[in-house]
Amino acid sequence: MPTTSPEPELTADCSRCFALCCVLLPYRRDAGFGADKAGGVPCHHLRADDRCGIHADLRERGWSGCAVFDCFGAGQHASQVTYGGRSWRDQDDLGEMAAVLSVLRRVHEMLTHLGEVGRRSPDPAAEDLRQRLLELRDATPVELLTADLDQLHEECGDLLAAASLRVRGPRAPDLARADLAGRDLRGRDVRSACLRGAVLIGVDLRGLDLGAADLLGADLRDADLRGTDLRDALFLTGPQLESARGDVTTTIPDGRRRPASWAPQD
Numbered sequence: 001m002p003t004t005s006p007e008p009e010l011t012a013d014c015s016r017c018f019a020l021c022c023v024l025l026p027y028r029r030d031a032g033f034g035a036d037k038a039g040g041v042p043c044h045h046l047r048a049d050d051r052c053g054i055h056a057d058l059r060e061r062g063w064s065g066c067a068v069f070d071c072f073g074a075g076q077h078a079s080q081v082t083y084g085g086r087s088w089r090d091q092d093d094l095g096e097m098a099a100v101l102s103v104l105r106r107v108h109e110m111l112t113h114l115g116e117v118g119r120r121s122p123d124p125a126a127e128d129l130r131q132r133l134l135e136l137r138d139a140t141p142v143e144l145l146t147a148d149l150d151q152l153h154e155e156c157g158d159l160l161a162a163a164s165l166r167v168r169g170p171r172a173p174d175l176a177r178a179d180l181a182g183r184d185l186r187g188r189d190v191r192s193a194c195l196r197g198a199v200l201i202g203v204d205l206r207g208l209d210l211g212a213a214d215l216l217g218a219d220l221r222d223a224d225l226r227g228t229d230l231r232d233a234l235f236l237t238g239p240q241l242e243s244a245r246g247d248v249t250t251t252i253p254d255g256r257r258r259p260a261s262w263a264p265q266d
Contacts, residue, residue: 008134009073010112011257017075018087019043019050024098032065040094050087059261067261068242072108074101082141096141103144107137110156113216113235117163120234126159161196164214164234168192172212196235220244 022043027033037043045053045063052058058067078101079085091097114130117123129152136147172192177199184204191209196216200223207227216235225246230236231253238257246252246262 008108008111008137009076010108010115011073012071013073013076014051017050017071017079018089019046019052020075020078020088020097020101021069021071022046022050022052023088024094024101027065032063032068034062039098067259068239070238070242071101071105072112074104074108077108077137078104081138082144096145100141100144103147103149104137106149106153107133109237110153111137112237113160114156116235117160121163121166123159123163126163129155129159160216160235164194164196164216167234168194168212168214215240225250 019042023041023046024039026039027035027037029036035044043052047053052066054061054063058064078097079087082100082104083091083097088094088097111130111133114126114133117126118130133152136144136152139147169192172194173190174194175190175198176194177197178195179199180203181199181201182203186204186206186208190205190213192212193210194214195218196214198218200218200220202222202224204224205228206224209229211229211232212234214234218240220240221243223244225241225244227249228246229251231251233253236253236256241252241256242259242261246259248262250262252258
């Protein structure tokens with residue numbers, strides 16, 4: 001088994017990936033992609049050099065799903081480590097490769113959140129799980145596919161919930177899994193609120209301070225984040241930001257990539 005790196009790459013680097021998401025994963029037109037595609041079939045926009053032919057204007061051409069998707073660095077890890085620099089073009093079993101990519105993506109997402117726990121509310125149990133996930137990340141395809149990922153995911157969820165409570169405090173508002181779609185929340189104090197799993201589709205959060213709000217798994221599609229302060233929000237991911245609407249006055253956590261689609265404020 002390869003030596004585990006203590007600081008894994010958890011940001012996608014397409015230059016070191018063989019366009020695995022564009023080939024191995026299925027997509028649908030009604031999910032923000034410009035066409036329907038089965039898994040294992042290369043996207044018709046994929047060039048021979050494994051680069052996207054319409055990357056510069058994905059949203060304008062109806063491919064917002066590609067802009068929102070994030071592998072958390074799993075693509076380049078599968079390409080360069082798990083499969084030792086061998087492209088999908090050299091594989092006989094693309095189904096296995098697709099399953100491995102999916103497992104690694106979940107592992108890398110958990111590592112992303114556990115890294116945040118380590119920075120904001122260190123916990124020995126969380127660090128222990130992070131080390132176990134680092135070892136699994138560097139495992140063989142068979143070991144990856146036979147790991148009890150559901151158990152690891154449940155364990156990670158419990159540790160994230162405990163860290164969230166430590167950071168937010170016991171009296172913080174609890175809006176977990178609440179259906180708030182389309183609401184204007186500008187009159188509510190959502191600082192330190194638990195919004196994990198909440199439906200926030202199209203909500204108006206303009207100008208609010210979401211300091212220490214737990215956004216794990218919250219659905220932020222078309223949420224209006226113009227002028228919103230997200231610097232201290234917990235467990236906020238790139239795909240959540242990409243699915244929302246923001247502008248130059250929206251502040252985001254360090255290390256998160258600002259969506260290119262966020263135009264200046266009207």
